[in-house]
Amino acid sequence: MPLSPNIRGSLLMAAAMAAFTLNDTITKSVSSELNIGEIIVVRGLFAMVLIAAFAAWRGALRPLNTLFIRPVGIRVIGEIGGTLTFLSAIAHMPLANAAAIFQALPLVITLGAALIFGEPVGWRRWLAIALGFIGVLVIVRPGTAGFNEFSLLALASVAFCTVRDLATRKIPAEIPSLFIALLTTFTVSAGGAAIMYPLGGWTPPSGRAVGLLAVAAVLLLIGYQCIISALRTGDISAVAPFRYTALIWAMLLGYLAFGDRPDAFMLLGAGIIVLSGLYAFYRERVRHRELAASASGPPPEGV
Numbered sequence: 001m002p003l004s005p006n007i008r009g010s011l012l013m014a015a016a017m018a019a020f021t022l023n024d025t026i027t028k029s030v031s032s033e034l035n036i037g038e039i040i041v042v043r044g045l046f047a048m049v050l051i052a053a054f055a056a057w058r059g060a061l062r063p064l065n066t067l068f069i070r071p072v073g074i075r076v077i078g079e080i081g082g083t084l085t086f087l088s089a090i091a092h093m094p095l096a097n098a099a100a101i102f103q104a105l106p107l108v109i110t111l112g113a114a115l116i117f118g119e120p121v122g123w124r125r126w127l128a129i130a131l132g133f134i135g136v137l138v139i140v141r142p143g144t145a146g147f148n149e150f151s152l153l154a155l156a157s158v159a160f161c162t163v164r165d166l167a168t169r170k171i172p173a174e175i176p177s178l179f180i181a182l183l184t185t186f187t188v189s190a191g192g193a194a195i196m197y198p199l200g201g202w203t204p205p206s207g208r209a210v211g212l213l214a215v216a217a218v219l220l221l222i223g224y225q226c227i228i229s230a231l232r233t234g235d236i237s238a239v240a241p242f243r244y245t246a247l248i249w250a251m252l253l254g255y256l257a258f259g260d261r262p263d264a265f266m267l268l269g270a271g272i273i274v275l276s277g278l279y280a281f282y283r284e285r286v287r288h289r290e291l292a293a294s295a296s297g298p299p300p301e302g303v
Contacts, residue, residue, distance in 0.1 A: 009234020013242035016226035021099065021249035023219040024090055025257050026212045031091040033209050035199035040083065040192025042205060044185055046217030051182045054221065060176035067183055071170035078164030079184045080191040086157035092150040094260040099250035100139050100270035101154040106240065106277050107132040108162045116166060122287070128280040135272030138265055177228050185220075241281050244274050 003011070030039055055061050066072055090098045107129045114121040121129075140151040171180065196202065205213075230239050247270055254260035262270075 006234040006238040009230045009239040010242045012226045012230035013239050014245045016223045017246035019219045019223035023216045025253045026216040028090045030209050036087050037192045037196030037199050043213040044189025046214045047185045050221050055178040060178040062179045071167045074167035076187045078160045081160030082157045083188050085153045089150045089153035093148050095254035096251040096262050098154045103273045112162050125280050125283050128276040132273050132276035135269040138269030
């Protein structure tokens, strides 16, 4: 029996989250041997070769001056900041905690779209956004003995990635996603090179580290392609909630690879964030249904 587009899209989204979380696990493992800048450079070299070959095969290569198109440049800046801050965070804190904080991203994007693009957000989704931020505070626990200052880097990553995703909406449709991924990989690798020497310089990597980072690069390519295919296959409202499977992978891999056991605060905060995000997705779906039913009327209140 053939799968519906929404089911295929949901499975692709879950696969993308698995690939990205495995990549994060490898990065955290190698961070005990190499600094974050060097990890980004080595992984980026592998990723650039793979993505460039794939882009050439698909006819997706474009002039490098595409980088100077405003939304592309803003997206790249957001990606650089998001990568540097998130990888720095997971190097110094449990993988599941960083992943849980990062799950606030869809809520922050909704907030940003409302403030920057004027997209309508009713009181229910505003409430979901507020509850999501409460969930983040439960995990971060500012001012308490359980506070980890590297949680702030995870929060900074959410901010940078919000800029990235909002800018992505404005990129002209004729620019292929693969070429954007190639530009992003190149510039992020350059950012890694820029911070490598302040963080201790180049350390000859072991064969194990090189092999793991090559696998991480393959996982990045798989993740990018799966998430793009997911969003193009199914309805966003049906597919996007499966982003939260990343949290399950992060808890499982964090325990298996590093022995991390999520505490009660992390589980409570993660639960609040996930439920808030799922409710926001649900309200977005209701809004689209009501708009379809009254296409000529104003957006319904309270959505």
